[in-house]
Amino acid sequence: MTELAKSGYSMKTRLQFYLFMACLGVGIPVWAHHSFSAVFDVNSPIELTGAVTEVDWRNPHAWIYIDVENGSGEAVNWAVELGSVNGLIRRGWSRSTVRVGDVISVSGYRAKDGSTRGNVSSIKLADGREMSGSSSRD
Amino acid sequence: MSAVYSFRRWGILSITVGLTFMASNAARAQSGSLQGQVVGPFDGRVANAPMRVMHIESGASWRTSTDEDGRYEFTSLPAGDIRVQVRVRCCEYMPYQSELVELRSGDEHTFDIRLEQGFQLNTLGDDVGIATAQILANQNIPDLPIPRTIDGRPDLTGMWMYGDDPFPPTPVFHDWAAELVHERTANQFIESPRIRCLPTSLPIPTHTPPIFGKFLQTPGLIALLYEGVLGYRQIFTDGRSHPEDPNPSWLGHSIGWWEDDVLVVDTVGFNDRGWTGLSHPRSEQFHVIERYRRTSYGEMALELTIKDPEVYQEPWVRQIPLYLTPNEELLEYVCENEKWLQSIND
Numbered sequence: 001m002t003e004l005a006k007s008g009y010s011m012k013t014r015l016q017f018y019l020f021m022a023c024l025g026v027g028i029p030v031w032a033h034h035s036f037s038a039v040f041d042v043n044s045p046i047e048l049t050g051a052v053t054e055v056d057w058r059n060p061h062a063w064i065y066i067d068v069e070n071g072s073g074e075a076v077n078w079a080v081e082l083g084s085v086n087g088l089i090r091r092g093w094s095r096s097t098v099r100v101g102d103v104i105s106v107s108g109y110r111a112k113d114g115s116t117r118g119n120v121s122s123i124k125l126a127d128g129r130e131m132s133g134s135s136s137r138d
Numbered sequence: 139m140s141a142v143y144s145f146r147r148w149g150i151l152s153i154t155v156g157l158t159f160m161a162s163n164a165a166r167a168q169s170g171s172l173q174g175q176v177v178g179p180f181d182g183r184v185a186n187a188p189m190r191v192m193h194i195e196s197g198a199s200w201r202t203s204t205d206e207d208g209r210y211e212f213t214s215l216p217a218g219d220i221r222v223q224v225r226v227r228c229c230e231y232m233p234y235q236s237e238l239v240e241l242r243s244g245d246e247h248t249f250d251i252r253l254e255q256g257f258q259l260n261t262l263g264d265d266v267g268i269a270t271a272q273i274l275a276n277q278n279i280p281d282l283p284i285p286r287t288i289d290g291r292p293d294l295t296g297m298w299m300y301g302d303d304p305f306p307p308t309p310v311f312h313d314w315a316a317e318l319v320h321e322r323t324a325n326q327f328i329e330s331p332r333i334r335c336l337p338t339s340l341p342i343p344t345h346t347p348p349i350f351g352k353f354l355q356t357p358g359l360i361a362l363l364y365e366g367v368l369g370y371r372q373i374f375t376d377g378r379s380h381p382e383d384p385n386p387s388w389l390g391h392s393i394g395w396w397e398d399d400v401l402v403v404d405t406v407g408f409n410d411r412g413w414t415g416l417s418h419p420r421s422e423q424f425h426v427i428e429r430y431r432r433t434s435y436g437e438m439a440l441e442l443t444i445k446d447p448e449v450y451q452e453p454w455v456r457q458i459p460l461y462l463t464p465n466e467e468l469l470e471y472v473c474e475n476e477k478w479l480q481s482i483n484d
Contacts, residue, residue, distance in 0.1 A: 033345065033473070034333050036264070037257040038326035060335070060345065060473050062263065083263025086346045086365055086469045090269050091262065109259050121260040133260035134178070134230060135185075135268045 033060035033084065036109075040119045044110040048078055048118070052102045057095045059084050064098055064120070066106070078116045080106050083133075091131065102126035170245035173211040176204050176224055178231060179255045183208030186271075187226050187253075188304035194219040194238065201305070217243045224251055225304040227267040229258035257326075270348045273299055277465050279436035287355060292399050292432045294360070297466045298350040300342060300440070301459035309444075310451040315419055322417040330413055335473035337367045337388040339412035340405060340426045341442045342458075345471055350460055352468055360394055360401070365471035373403050380406050386422055388412055403428040414444065421448035436462045 050066040062082045067075040082088060088097075098104060105124040111117040122132035172191065176184045187204040195218045204210045222236040231253035241247065258264050285293040311319065322329065332338050338345060344364045351364030358376035363369065373394040384391045384407025391407040408424040427443040438460040445453045 034328075034330075035257050035326045036259040036261050038328055040259055042255060042259060058474050059471055060475065081261070083261050083265070084346060084471070085263075086349075086471055087263035087265075087269060089469060090273065090466075091265075093263070108261075119259055119261045121262065123262060131262060133258075133262040133265040133268070134182075135265070135271070 036081075036119050039111060040109040041112045042109055044112075045107070046110045046118045047105070047107050048080070049105040050075070050078070050103065052098055052100050052104060053077060054100065055095065055098050057085055059086065062088055064104070064106075066104065076116055078118065080108060080118050080120045082120045098125065169214045169216055170241040170243060170247065171211065171213045172215060172220070172222070172239075172241065172247045172249055174209070174247075174249040174251060176208045176210065176251045176253065178253055184224075184226065184231065184253060187224050187231075188302070190223045190225075190305050191215060192221045192223070194221065199305075215241055217241055217245075222249060222251070223305065224253060226253070226256075227270065227302045227304070229256040230260060230265065230267055231256045266347045270299065270301065273348070273463055273466060274461060277436070277461075277463055279462060279464070282435045284432050284435060287357075289357075291355075291396055292401070293355055294353040294401065294430060294432060294438065295355045297352050297463045297468070298438065298460045299348045299463045299466065300350040301348070301461060303457055303459075306456050307454065309418070309454040311418075312449060312451060315449045318419050319417045322413075327413075327416055330416075331411065332413070333475070335367055335475040337412065339414045339420065339424075340389060340408075341414075341428060341444065341456075343368070343371070343389060345473065346469070349463075349466065349468075363468055365469055367471075367473055369471070380404075386410070390424070390426070399431065401428075401430040403430070419449055420446055423448050430460075438462075 048066060048068045050068040052064060052066050054065040056063040056065070062085050063079055064082070065077055065079050068078050070076050103126055106118075106120045106122070108119040108121045121134065122130065124130045176187050176189070178184050185204055185206045185208055187208070188201065189203060189210055190199050190201050191212050192199045193216055196216065198216075200212055200215065202210050202212060218241060219238045220241050221238055224234040232255070234251055234253055236249070236251070239247070239249070287293045327333070332345070337343060342350065343366050344351060345366035349365055351362045354361040354363065358374070360373040360375055362371040362373065364371070368389060371389055371392060373392040375394045378393060380391050380393060386409040387407060388409060388411070390405040392403055392405040394401055394403040396402070405426045405428075406424075408420060408422060410419075410421050410424075412420055412424075414420050414424075423446050425445040427445070429441040430438055431441075432438045440458040440460055442456040442458060443453050444450070444456070
């Protein structure tokens with residue numbers, strides 16, 4: 001988390017990056033649906049563990065809902081967003097990879113609006129498998 | 139003997155680069171070299187990262203890719219100011235471009251680069267670069283000649299995936315279009331038709347990169363089925379022309395013909411509501427010319443020429459590699475957007 005905070009960057013920097021992309025001519029669609037950084041905050045990393053309450057298996061994005069215990073021992077329901085169902089299938093998933101009642105752990109970034117929503121950058125499944133959207137040894 | 143220089147942050151990217159300059163005994167050499175390692179935001183080594191060095195004075199450039207350990211080397215670079223670029227396929231890392239680096243004859247620079255996390259925040263299932271590598275590794279491409287139809291043309295039928303063109307030419311916009319690209323970019327493309335589950339523009343209308351789609355080549359018609367909104371393209375190869383007054387549409391009217399072994403597809407008749415790629419506007423004058431050349435059983439080269447006299451000052455030409463993926467199959471893609479819109483409207 002500390003390292004993440006150190007590597008944070010400002011909105012201005014992000015805009016400059018996008019303009020750099022435009023200058024490069026990166027004009028071919030490369031993401032499925034939306035820019036995650038438009039909704040989620042790279043400076044607000046989250047790590048959640050809890051029992052799955054719902055799996056919403058649909059395009060353009062799959063969502064998983066989990067009950068996460070807060071500091072007072074109460075369960076708070078979080079909604080975490082993944083890529084497309086088609087993208088997940090090509091990463092070896094099916095709708096039953098995550099089932100209601102499974103205890104899973106996810107890492108990602110919280111919504112900019114401060115709600116209990118986030119994206120999933122990596123996940124540890126109930127069977128112990130770990131999957132990440134990052135390919136390097138970070 | 140070495141010294142560490144702190145480079146001023148390049149105006150586009152907030153990246154700190156450590157440059158170690160090693161004075162060489164070979165000061166009389168006619169050229170210099172550059173080597174180093176590319177790492178991610180948390181020091182992970184970035185393998186197979188496309189890199190380019192540009193020599194400012196001559197305009198010449200050289201390309202390489204990092205090895206499995208993230209290391210790279212450029213040898214025999216001419217002296218002068220150079221710029222280093224790294225661009226890993228969207229969207230795991232930010233693209234990187236260095237400030238100007240002065241390379242003198244005989245220099246042996248060690249230039250390590252740290253990439254920042256990309257704008258997709260490494261979202262699982264949306265990791266195009268990882269998916270591309272996995273899909274390629276999962277294919278069994280037979281060692282066979284290029285298949286042909288009964289009339290002797292290359293047969294493009296099959297599932298195809300598209301690769302990357304890491305350093306494409308820069309589009310030259312008219313001022314209004316450049317301003318609009320800037321505005322859309324500043325808004326992080328939040329008004330994109332794609333976000334409302336409307337079609338993605340040509341040239342690649344898929345919603346599930348890197349899947350390009352499935353060609354079905356028949357006499358008089360080539361169909362492209364793809365995972366996205368609408369889900370199909372028709373390319374008429376029966377000799378017809380475009381309509382004189384085409385119905386302005388999201389994907390336009392496509393006709394195709396063969397020039398030797400190259401399939402040429404010409405598409406006009408677009409509406410002006412589509413966005414090209416991430417942010418480019420288009421007018422009803424939008425005009426796309428695709429040239430498909432199957433280079434082997436497993437690969438195809440696609441040259442794209444994008445014209446729109448109201449948007450671009452000159453045609454914008456791209457080179458996109460395509461890979462046959464016989465072990466992939468088309469999946470249904472119905473875009474249900476209400477949940478995502480709820481998340482941005484709350």
